[in-house]
Amino acid sequence: MRTPHALLATAVTAAALAAAAVTPAPAAGADAVPPPGTYYVQSVVTGLNAADASGTVEQHRPRGNEGRQQWILRPDGAGHLLENTDSPGSCLGRAGDRARTVSCTAAEARWQITPLGADRYALADPGADRRLTVAPKPAGATHPAPLSVGSGAGDLAAWYLTPADAPGGPMPPRGHRTLDQVTFLTAHNAYANGVDGGFAPPFVDLFPNQSRGIQQQLADGVRGFMLDVHQTPDGAILCHNSCTLVRxxxxxWVDLQRIVDFLRARPDEFVTVFLEDYVDPGVLRAELDRVQGLSEVLFRPDRTGVRENGWPTTDELAADGHRLLIFTDHSREADRSAGLTRDTFGVMYQREWTVENHWSMGPGVGSSDWSCYSRWYDANTTIPLTRTEPGFRPLFVMNHFRDAAVASTAATDNAKLADRARRFCQPAARKKPTYLAVDRYDLGNPAAAVDALNTYTYP
Structure with a gap:
């Protein structure tokens, strides 16, 4: 779907990533235990992984092949063992009502694995009615890290066995790909580019997240735009934190008009806008009303059966002309109290349609944190990256940037985007990223990762 540009990946990079993504063993059927192999033991409730923490087994943020979170599944008599890849001979097991790592030769290392449907499993003590379980969530807190072995039932005792290298399938022909099968290059803080205008007070715009204006971003193949919008006497303005003294x-509406004009000239393209939204719904509606032709291209998944039937294909979107999807990170509950919800005028609540990992990998310089966990998992919210519903798979927004957009750091990080997407974030979400959001997309060739991800599907 993207136009050719200078950032296209080399064939070697794309082929290498695609080959790595599709080589694992086929997935097991819903009524069978997965075949032997390397897996993450991943909570259905939290999306976090079982990890060996000095003998205690705890749920930790997914960290790919780091953090002692990978387990080798193999049959053992009538049961199964899960041996930690970092500690040969040490298996996920039990000690009383606690989950522990024990010798793989111990009876406490054996599990009876029972399919629960929807690719979920129970891990039970073969000799008792006890299961591996996440502890209940205390009021005003997240679920405790240590895992228990007890009479847990329901989702707290339900687990995904997620392959470390998930099997992939061939990508459908262009036009026949559903929206959740496609990956889009996405510009974090696309407006903060120093070309279209100012974005940060007081007088000097430091550390621009991008170096090219919105129109050039569109020409370069950017198809996702993250925009911070604040309320001022002049309406909804794009800026960081405060619009005071922004030059x-x-x-x-100006940037949205640029996007709509592009889409009207390019009927085969699809664009998504993400609003970090600090305006009243009435102000936002008035701003959208200023955009000529918006209603002609606006995509409304809430009115087209997406939640019941899944995402449409790109051909279907092009045929309908609905090729602009707008999300807000605002709260539906807050809007209800204000008397006007944003989806009544076509702005979707992002938490209802997507999952998203934590926004920062760390400070602008120095080492980075590649763990991939939900932005919306805290004391007040539990929306795991793994969230899915019958017939509906949320789109996955993968953030890959730092607190500050230092050019040299962004270049290094963007060059590693493909690796983090495949080995860390894809298994963490059990889905392929739909949006790869980066700073300075012109550095480090992040389009290589986009092109490679668009060569296969995640099951």
Whole structure:
């Protein structure tokens, strides 16, 4: 779907990533225990992984092949063992009502694995009615890290056995790909580019997240745009934190008009806008009303049966002309109290349609944190990256940037995007990223990762 540009990946990079993504053993059927192999033991409730923590087994943020989170599944008599890849001979097991790592030769290392449907499993003590379980969530807190072995039932005792290298399938022909099968290059803080206008007070815009204006971003193949919008007496304005003293501020409708004009000229393209949204719903509606032709291209998944039937194909979107999807990170509950919900005028609540990993990999310089966990998992919210529903798979927004957009750091990080997407974030979400969001997309060739991810599907 993206136009050719200078950032296209080399064939070697794309082929290498695609080959790595599709080589594992086929997935097991819903009524069978997965075949022997290397897996993550992943909570259905939290999306976090069982990890060996000095003998205690705890749920930790997914960290790919780091953090002692990978387990080798193999049959053992009538049961199964899960041997830690970092400690040969040490298996996920039990000590009383606690989950522990024990010798793989011990009876406490054997599990009876029972399919629960929907690719979920129970791990039970073969000699008792006890299961591996996540502890209940205390009021005002997240679920405790240590895992228990007890009479847990329901989702707290339900687990995904996620392959470390998930099997992939061939990508459908262009036009026949559903929206959740496609990956889009996405510009974090796309408006903060120093070209279209100012974005940060007081007088100097430091550390721009991008170096090219919105129109050039579209020409370069960017198809996702993250925009911070704040309320001022002049309406909805794009800026960081505060719009006070921003030089040459840009209104939201101006950038949306650029995107709509592009889509009207390119009927085969699809664009998504993510609003970090600090305006009243009435102000946002008035801003959208200023965009000529918006209603002609606006995609409304809430009115087209997406939740019941899944995402449409790109051909179906092009045929309908609905090729602009707008999300807000605002709260539906807050809007209800204000008397106007944003989806009544076509802005979707992002938490209802997507999952998203934590937004930062760390400070602008120095080492980075590659763990991939939900942005919406805290004391008030539990939306795991693994969330899915019958017939509906949320789109996956993968953030890959730092607290500050230092050019040299962004270049290094972007060059590693493909590796993090495949080995860390894809298994963490049990889905392929739909949006790869980066700073300075012009550095480090992040389009190579986009192109490679668009060569296969995640099951």
């Amino acid at each position: 040459r501020p840009v209104a939201l």
